[in-house]
Amino acid sequence: MKRETPSSITRRDLLKTGIICALSCTPAAAMAQSFLLPGKNEKTITRHDAPASLWKWSREVYFNEVLGNGYVKCLTCPNECVLPPEGRSRCLSHVNKDGRLYTLVYGNPCAVHIDPIEKKPLYHFLPASKALSIATTGCSFHCLNCQNWSISQVRPEDVRFDDLFPADVIKGAVQTGCASIAYTYSEATTFYEYMYDTSHMARTHNIKNVWITNGYINVPPLIKLCTTLDGANVDIKSFSEQTYRTLNAGRLAPVLRTLKILKEHHIWFEMTALIVPTYTDNLEMVRKMCGWILENLGPDYPLHFSRFAPLYKLTYLPATPISFLEQARRTAMEMGIHYVYIGNIPPADSTHTWCPTCKKKLIDRTGYRVSEVNITDGRCTFCGEVIPGVWT
């Protein structure tokens, strides 16, 4: 067949084609920069995201450094966000207004519940007592399996909350007969000022304070917090820096430092290790972690292994095989850790507390219910062995 026009794409055609293709891909191109590397999990400081004005629930952040040129650095957690004017921190709770660093989460908890202390989990801390549990928004990490992502990964302005200043929290705890206040659900370090002031006030009312945390905090704020704290549960999300970066957008080293400082300051704490298939279901990693615990903390701080369930964004993995959790517990106990528990599984021996000396059952737990406590004055009722914890 004879063609009416001879072949060929001219240079102009090519250019035109290129431009049109590029334009047609504009929505994609606009997003490309941030999405081309989907394997990264990181939190970023957001510019121009501070509210127009501060609100009733704002306070100046206790630990910060003014850098000049309107910049300010947050020193609460190891993220150490350097905020430009009107910038917002990675945890989404702190903003730079007029060259000063403010928290937006002081007295505005979005979650207020009364939980059994066993739910935290704290198994060696006033068994069968109730904890008034509070949380504002914000977290220094971005855990892909976060159970509370709808508060930990959002801004304080984006949720419904209660107006509950420290004095109101204390009043609530007294009225509901709670023995402790738990700073929990999201990451309490991000509402450090609120937590510290509340816990300070709680002490004067004979109410204890427990901090349920990822342990990601700088040394000065931690030491200050230790003056008001009675107990903590610290997550060891893995024993690998790489996994911390991938799954949590965090780092392991500061968490280990926190555990050492808590011990030095005689704060009772327990540790929770979530076993995530293909990331932390590794006996070698369990041994390494237990070795570190024994060397640096000793055998008496309880370790809770927890069963992973697909949640939030980490939904393409199966649950943790219970047999692995049992093996991890056996390994930890064989290595010398005295109190090792398994969470998120049907009730079993691994949910009770056993005396490391006489091997008798000290605390019988089914679910969150404690039906038997054989600890008297902090000692095993049967053999008199000292059982570490906060019992009164």
Next chain:
Amino acid sequence: MKNALSRHAIAFVVTVLGISHIITQISVIREFINVFAGNEVVVGVLFALWLLISGIGAWLGRFFTSSSVLLMSFRVCLLLAAFLPIGHIVLIRILRYTLFIRGELPGIGALVIWAFVLIGPYCIITGALLTMACSIMASPGSGGKSIGRVYFFDNIGDILGGLLFTFILVHFLNNISLLYVPAFLCLVGFMLVRGEKSSAILVRVGAGATGIMVLILLVMYPVDKTTLNYLYPGQTIIDHRESPYGRVVVTKNRDQLSFFENGGHVFSTPNIYASEELVHFALPQRETADSVLLISGGIAGTVTEILKYDVSHIDYVELDPSIIEMGTMHLDLRFPPPVAIHLEDGRAFVMSVDCTYSAVILDLPDPSSLQLNRFYSVQFFRDVKRILQPEGILSFAVQGAENYISDDLARFLSTIRNSLARVFAHVILIPGERTIVMASDASLTPEVGPLLARHNIRTVFVNETFLMGRVTPERMAFIHKSLQPTIPVNSDFTPTAFYYTIRVWLSMFQERYTVPLILALLFFLGYFVRSEIAARTLFTTGFTASSMEVILLLGYQITQGSLYTGIGLIIASFMLGLAIGSFGANLLPQVGYGTLLKIEFGIMVYLLAFMLFLSVGTSFAGTITFSFLAILIGALTGAEFPVAGRLVFVTPWETAGTLYTADLLGGSAGAFTVSVLLIPRIGIYYTCIILVMLKLLIVPALLVKMKR
């Protein structure tokens, strides 16, 4: 072209391309859903991208005008079209494992970018091939008729491909193996297309034969099993089946078995918590629970929990037979006599069954698709009430949160509660990671501990020892305070629950969609304004066609259930309509803008009649009615393409490129807008009104053209 034989070969190749295109589209989109996420947004985005990139490909095809370059490019593209689909699927599986965080659900942004990369090459090539085919098929003096012919043969290919996939391939072959069939056909087509030089026959046959050899080698190598392993790291795949409803994979890790459906984790053994939640809040509420209807979930442990009660009869309905087969095989499940298994659509079962139940339990995923939304609509709840005993209970679990209920989640739960409250006197929501929802005309209580004791039922998790940390007065108060009575009810044709499910899902990603959506809108708007009237008409027709396809499929599933062959039949009817329309239009001796205007009016009348059909009620409509409606809209929209081709003919490549681009871009805009934005927000009725308005936009310009 040199002779008629070549044109026949091209007709064959275009038909093959239609077959390849439809099979590849279904296969690749199924794979994407399996590997990344399986909700309507993802499907809508993928369809939109598919058509958009094909449109760009069709536009690029216009630049191949020299006969020697054209034929060579055509053949090279055919070879690529044979192997690229297989490559795409392998790449999707490998890149999911290597590029993305293991186990993570990626966000829409990453998905769009990678969809461009992963489906782009094939779509560009097949789009360009259509335009090139029009150029090759054109004979001197044939005007735009070659374009109509190519469109017709492409439609025939679509029908054949659709039927082949629906009734044969999907039942016997896995997602990769079934692509060998169109690959083989493409290679045959490659060998049939003659070049300018007769000596080229050796090269042509040689290359084609080599391609077939490669294909045979691929068939012999377990590509599917090998690449599937990438998706389940740390586990051993002990069984996997591709059924028409999706892929079910069973993996083993130590002594634990895990079931995955369409990529997502369904449950791992032991799955006590979820099964107990579904059953033991509902069944102990009454003195007796003698007959129970369970829709899905039986193999996950729900049946075992129901059997703890003194039940005389359990009807267990499961849509996908492979679920039952795999459950009984790997979990060593036995269903004792009170259990009767029914392999059919749950909604169709509820509509047709004539006995009554003490309880109806749904163990289904959240309404993340229009298909699933049917089980949470006020119409479905009315059907359930009809088969419940006077004090009977409906129970199911939906997404939830234990400690805080976000605004989007609150709206979702509100539409569910409000819909149930339209039908039942008592509705109760129990907070948790999964919100337990119960409805009945008799009273209900969340305090099930004493009730379980009264029934002497032993449970592991659903008992007072665990509920004391979950069903607390503060949490109950918080969930009820979060519910909003003003949120509209969820109905079949205005799927509010689906809309809020998607909002909750999107809120996980902290991505901002406004800028990309505005840019996409500007792109389509710019295209629409700048194109001339025939292309503009085809753009709106492409939009209407893809929208009506979604609407008809939804309507069919609501009234007839989600039977795979039925859905395949509706799609095939639509394609048949396209073929009939294009064939008829090709026969018209004379065409003018008046012809186009008449078709436009036909489409508008169709849409208005369809709205009347919706108002009167669709309950009487069966497969035949929906097939007829699909053929009709297919014929109307299919007739426009050849007419427009003859009206605005300049050169085959230019005209075909322009029209295919318009049609595909319109389809792209429609696929996304209607399923993700319009239907969930304003419902089907008002979506039809918008389609009519879109068509009305064209009329004045067509009238002006006619007068000239």
